[in-house]
Amino acid sequence: MTAPSEHPSGPALRARWQETVGRARGAAAPEDAPDPRPYADDLLRRWSEPQRRYHTVDHLVAVLDRVDELAAHAGDADAVRLAAWFHDAVYRPDRSENEERSAHLAERALPELGVGAARTAEVARLVRLTVGHNPAAGDRDGEVLSDADLAVLAGSPEEYAAYAAAIREEYGFVPDEAFREGRSAVLRQLLELPRLFRTPLGYDRWEAVARRNVTTELGLLTG
Numbered sequence: 156m157t158a159p160s161e162h163p164s165g166p167a168l169r170a171r172w173q174e175t176v177g178r179a180r181g182a183a184a185p186e187d188a189p190d191p192r193p194y195a196d197d198l199l200r201r202w203s204e205p206q207r208r209y210h211t212v213d214h215l216v217a218v219l220d221r222v223d224e225l226a227a228h229a230g231d232a233d234a235v236r237l238a239a240w241f242h243d244a245v246y247r248p249d250r251s252e253n254e255e256r257s258a259h260l261a262e263r264a265l266p267e268l269g270v271g272a273a274r275t276a277e278v279a280r281l282v283r284l285t286v287g288h289n290p291a292a293g294d295r296d297g298e299v300l301s302d303a304d305l306a307v308l309a310g311s312p313e314e315y316a317a318y319a320a321a322i323r324e325e326y327g328f329v330p331d332e333a334f335r336e337g338r339s340a341v342l343r344q345l346l347e348l349p350r351l352f353r354t355p356l357g358y359d360r361w362e363a364v365a366r367r368n369v370t371t372e373l374g375l376l377t378g
Contacts, residue, residue, distance in 0.1 A: 162203065162212045169195045171219065172240065179233045180269045188269030201244045209321035210243045214307075218242070221303035228354045229299045234274050237265065238281035238300050248325045258282040288345075290353060302357035308345075308368055309361035315368045335376045342373040 162168075172195040180188060202212045218239045226232040238261070245256040258279040265275040281300050284290055288305055290297030307318050326334055345351060351365050352358040 162199070164212060164216050165199060168199060168212070168216065168219075171236075172198070175233050175236045175240075176268055176270070179237060179265075179274055181271065183271065184269040189267060191268060194264055194268060198240055198244055201246075204246070206248065206325070207246060208324035209318060210246045210325070214243070215240065217307065218303045221306045222299060225299045225302055225354050225356055228295055228356065230295045231274065231277060232299070234277045235281060235296050235299050235303075237261070237270075237274075237278045238296075239303065241278065242282045242285045242300070242304065249328065254283055254286045288351075289348060298353035298357075302352045302354050302361075305345075305351055305365065306357070306361055308351065308365035310364075310368070312368070315372070319372055339373055339376045342369050342376070345369055346373070 169192060173191045176191040176194075199212060202210075202215050219236060222229075222232070222235050222239050226235070229235050241257050241261040241264075243253065243257060244260055246253050261278045261282055262275060265278060266272070270278075277296065281296055284294075284297045284300065285304055288301045290301050308315070310318060322338070323334065326337075329337070346366065346369055350358060350362065351369075352360075352362050
């Protein structure tokens with residue numbers, strides 16, 4: 156398996172993680188709180204697992220970058236950043252409980268790191284929210300995480316094609332007809348949302364392009 160340090164973004168990601176955990180602990184953190192770095196290594200190892208083609212360290216970097224772009228909209232930007240780290244930390248494409256298991260991982264790890272109960276609960280809630288990407292009105296943290304996770308839909312035609320191909324590779328064990336049916340259902344669910352992007356900045360930047368990309372992929376799958 157590829158070691159986390161071998162990914163080009165590994166050192167920078169570990170630094171970002173350490174800074175985020177430091178802020179999330181706050182002044183009330185116990186003096187004997189553990190070093191955050193081994194936790195980053197564990198998360199990066201998970202994001203580097205061989206069954207992943209799209210849900211990789213590159214995806215983690217992209218989501219964290221988009222969270223930073225949208226951070227002014229969040230009520231607790233560091234909770235959103237932590238949720239980005241955990242949201243696909245457990246990922247098996249043949250299982251349906253990935254988000255729940257990822258949330259449980261956050262609920263175990265963050266208290267060990269000295270993150271308070273309220274912020275830990277918010278992180279876990281946000282991870283579970285990524286099942287449907289449909290935050291309630293006024294859920295500013297949920298809006299930021301959802302937008303950051305869906306921003307891939309607004310890539311260039313070449314970027315979107317690479318994303319769609321990577322998703323297909325992750326589900327390589329699924330026969331073509333079954334994949335087309337399942338993927339089409341996911342795309343229709345997205346298109347039925349009143350808005351794909353809930354933050355003002357995300358909507359202005361990404362909504363029109365993302366809907367065009369998703370509609371094009373759906374047409375290719377069903378045409």
